[in-house]
Amino acid sequence: MVTVIKDIEVYSPEYLGKKTIVIVDGKIEGVYDSISIPEDFISIREIEGDGMILMPGFIDAHVHISGGGGEGSFKTRTPEIKLSELIEAGITTVVGCIGTDGICRDMKSLLAKAYALEEEGITSYVYTGSYEIPVRTIMSSIKEDIMLIPKIIGVGEVALSDHRSSQPTFEQFISLAADARVAGLLSGKAGIVHVHLGDGPKKFQYMWKLIENTEIPINQIVPTHCNRSIHLFKDAIEHGKKGGYVDLTTSSDPDFLEEDEVKASRGLKMLLEEGVKVENIMFSSDGQGSLPKFNKNREFIGLGIGSVSSLYREVRDAVLNDGISLEMALKTITSNVADCLKLNDKGRIAKGKSADLIIARKEDLTIEGVLSKGVECMRKNKILIKGTFE
Numbered sequence: 001m002v003t004v005i006k007d008i009e010v011y012s013p014e015y016l017g018k019k020t021i022v023i024v025d026g027k028i029e030g031v032y033d034s035i036s037i038p039e040d041f042i043s044i045r046e047i048e049g050d051g052m053i054l055m056p057g058f059i060d061a062h063v064h065i066s067g068g069g070g071e072g073s074f075k076t077r078t079p080e081i082k083l084s085e086l087i088e089a090g091i092t093t094v095v096g097c098i099g100t101d102g103i104c105r106d107m108k109s110l111l112a113k114a115y116a117l118e119e120e121g122i123t124s125y126v127y128t129g130s131y132e133i134p135v136r137t138i139m140s141s142i143k144e145d146i147m148l149i150p151k152i153i154g155v156g157e158v159a160l161s162d163h164r165s166s167q168p169t170f171e172q173f174i175s176l177a178a179d180a181r182v183a184g185l186l187s188g189k190a191g192i193v194h195v196h197l198g199d200g201p202k203k204f205q206y207m208w209k210l211i212e213n214t215e216i217p218i219n220q221i222v223p224t225h226c227n228r229s230i231h232l233f234k235d236a237i238e239h240g241k242k243g244g245y246v247d248l249t250t251s252s253d254p255d256f257l258e259e260d261e262v263k264a265s266r267g268l269k270m271l272l273e274e275g276v277k278v279e280n281i282m283f284s285s286d287g288q289g290s291l292p293k294f295n296k297n298r299e300f301i302g303l304g305i306g307s308v309s310s311l312y313r314e315v316r317d318a319v320l321n322d323g324i325s326l327e328m329a330l331k332t333i334t335s336n337v338a339d340c341l342k343l344n345d346k347g348r349i350a351k352g353k354s355a356d357l358i359i360a361r362k363e364d365l366t367i368e369g370v371l372s373k374g375v376e377c378m379r380k381n382k383i384l385i386k387g388t389f390e
């Protein structure tokens with residue numbers, strides 16, 4: 001089957017104008033100004049793009065795909081992600097991680113969930129490890145996991161500056177980063193270290209010390225949750241100015257947004273105003289992570305679950321409410337993430353790339369359709385493909 005998306009405005013994420021996209025065998029065969037196909041050629045499925053825009057499929061680099069949470073005892077463990085939740089959110093590539101609990105959640109179950117999502121229709125990867133250092137791997141080392149297991153592309157999320165971390169020494173952190181880098185070089189993968197930053201006073205201290213005292217480049221480390229507080233965010237601005245990545249978490253409850261927390265869409269605007277290059281900024285959802293809720297008196301009133309739908313919500317808010325161009329905002333969940341994670345066939349609309357595509361209404365940027373590897377998963381806001389047990 002050949003699929004043709006006709007006369008649609010394309011954001012690659014750069015704006016390409018009105019184009020016609022041809023898809024063959026799950027890949028983008030070409031991006032054309034116009035095209036005519038003989039009626040007696042072959043079976044062709046046409047999708048009309050009038051009044052719509054086309055974007056690359058979104059990449060969410062931080063999702064607890066096999067469940068997360070558990071920090072309020074066993075009953076607070078969050079459930080696994082459903083395929084339809086990812087499709088509805090426009091996420092066609094997901095990277096799974098474990099989080100705090102590296103005992104009852106382990107790498108084997110994480111990897112199994114990633115394989116399941118791949119079988120069901122989207123692209124999936126994982127990080128090896130959890131919050132703790134030394135890292136609990138599947139094989140005997142970080143290097144073996146990254147080099148020999150195709151779906152493992154880096155280490156994470158390891159926790160720093162957080163009371164829930166394993167309180168690693170600086171030397172342990174250096175060793176971890178070095179192993180990840182060498183494994184990445186030898187395997188052709190990113191080999192990044194995905195770092196959870198907490199509320200502690202050390203903030204970026206280990207990362208900056210590593211950059212100053214070793215040969216490991218700044219972009220080997222990807223700090224996330226950089227917008228959890230204004231104090232941490234100010235250091236994140238400096239990190240971005242140094243040339244480092246800044247990953248902003250999109251999951252938050254607007255009704256319970258903490259006073260000093262920086263909303264991701266607003267954070268993007270602030271980073272750009274401070275001179276941080278847009279290519280160094282990423283969004284991730286922290287989907288399926290536990291989400292504490294507090295009232296106005298800062299009293300804990302319950303738990304929610306981080307939502308992958310927040311990923312595009314914050315991009316949309318950045319455009320509609322914060323005055324960021326769609327080109328710039330889209331990069332935070334498409335091309336920037338693809339480049340950081342070395343996912344070479346993802347994140348852009350171009351000949352030879354994977355046909356992961358999002359169709360949205362031009363007037364309000366609402367998602368209408370999703371294609372993953374050329375397969376139509378959502379049409380006119382209706383989910384066409386669901387998980388095995390949904």
